Amino acid sequence: MDRTQLLLTVSIALFALGLTGVMIRRNALVMLMCMELMLNGVILSLVTFAAATATLSGAVLVFLVFVVAAAEIAIAIPIVLLLSRQRKSLDVGAYSELKG
């Protein structure tokens, strides 16, 4: 198994781990962390492909995705914080009426 395949396998494993976590855990903070895992899996595959094909733009794109992810988490954490103040709970099931 060469390096690219290994890295891709790791990225798929990260993504699958994250997805499973989002699906089975009910704690909002843990779900956010799992989403980060998924994102990191995707970024890893991006870097891998960029390295394999020796294109610079892929590597540049990774930084863009990092910035977007940071911005996203900067909004997500305050939302979770405000929600937990309302109900004193981090269980996402407690907020199901937000479906509208």
Place this chain on the structure above:
Amino acid sequence: MNLLTLIVVLPLAGFLLNGLLGPRLGKPFVTVVGCGLPILAFLATVRAFLQLNGTEGAALVETAYTWAVVGDFTFDIAFYFDRLSAVMTLIITGVGSLIHVYSTGYMKDDASYARYFSYLNLFLFFMLLLVLGRSLLVCFVGWEGVGLASYLLIGFWFEDMAKAQAGKKAFITNRVGDAGFLLGMFLLYHAVGTLDFDGVNAAFSGPVAPAVSASLVGVLLFIGATGKSAQIPLHVWLPDAMAGPTPVSALIHAATMVTAGVYLVARLNGLYLQAPEASQVIAVIGVLTAFFAATIAVVQTDIKKVLAYSTISQLGFMFVALGVGAYGVAVFHVYTHAFFKACLFLGAGSVIHALSGEQDIRKMGGLARRIPITFVTFAVATAAIAGLPPLAGFFSKDEILWFAFASERGGSTLLWAVASLTALLTAFYMFRLLWLTFLTPSRMDEKTAHHVHESPFSMTGVLIVLAVLSAVGGFVHLPHFLEPLMPLPATDHALEHLEMPLIVLAVVTGLLGLGAAIYVYRGGLARAERLQRRFAGAHRLLSGKYFVDEFYEAVLGRPLHWISERVFLRLGDRILIDGSLHGLTGLAQRAAGRLSRVETGNLQFYVLLAALGLVASLAWMWRHG
């Protein structure tokens, strides 16, 4: 110098100024603009007329604007000023200006003074476009435009439902005729390749006949003319059009617009000369209209309705002249008719003004002493329309009768006889009107009688001018003036020795009508009422206007209403269109109701669905890869 464009544009400027600024700038401004611009247009016309006479018969042509270029054919807005347009334009701007001046007195106290003058100027603009346009297309724009102006002015007092209805009736009836006009125009363009009047006339009088039946085109265009000129079977709108202000009736529904049909046929004389069948139709429709309208006029009791039916009848006379090929004579009658009929209508307006709005001649009488100027002018115009020499109507009507009798293009004794009978009726009902209004003992109630007053000078002055023109207008021999454009038809030599006796007979006919009217109406209504009881059936038929309106209502109105209501509204609109739309929205609503159950609020479930979708799309890509 763009003289012709100027003539047309001046009234348009009046319309825009009065329509946009009039209500703000007040009555003096409206009066100056509303009357001043038509008078300027008249002066410009006189100038153009002098120029025309300097050119020895060559028409003045002016292209104002290129409307559209399609392939190698250009549609120009071009103006064409020959002797025929010159006569028509002089009548329109001249009589039009007079009626504008009269209106300043008649409409003095109306709240919508500015609106009235802007409409009147708009009418003049379209009418000038109609008679000055070089091509049928420009003429058609004017044709539709005068219809619009007529609609607006008939329904001028639109708060009154009956008046608004009358406006609609005029417009819709005219649309029927317009369909014929359009079809004729299409056919003509298809066959000749040009819509210019001079081009069309030249094509039909040229050596190679166009590949279309001249009679078919002629009849189609004549259908248009029956609408505008109120001939059978589309005459029903004109009597109702009397709902408009009286000066409007004088200008639009007597002197100018209703003669548009006559102008159209006269203008296309080159075509109609090649269309004997169409000419026959025109003559027959004309004489029937003249006769039936005259019989109805005999029993009408509304002063304006009598004049309306007399207008229809006189228009019938003009079409008789057109039908027998005497185009110049028809235009001659248009010209004399414009004077005496405008004078009659304006006189009627003055009477109505004096009687504070009363229009029923059974409640008038004895006005000769009270409003003498109106009486004298009205009497002159009445004698003119009755054809008493030497007034204007005598000359034109006599020529029509002569050509109806002797023309080799369809004249016949029968045509002449019916026309003469109509002339007799004309004299009778006009003198009946004169006697009942002015000469019999008064039948007014105290209050009205107390208020009777002569109209202001702005009105009586116009009446005097028109009365003078009705008296002397006949000495201008128009058919001769127009002869280079439209030669008079040949007359039967064998009949020529009868010309003088026929003239005498025509005069005797007029006097007979006068005598009969005096005999019946001298003492008031008593003798007429006895006659009415004796011939109750005939009277019902006549005062019911032959029940043409009722007939149209039953044959056209009700079936159309039924189809609209049942087929189009209930089946088409409610069931088909609304039904299918409601069905579709219902389907979407029900489907959305089912699908909304997926939205549970459980985030994990959403993620599961997203993951399943991801897997499914990956699998699909794998397979079709």
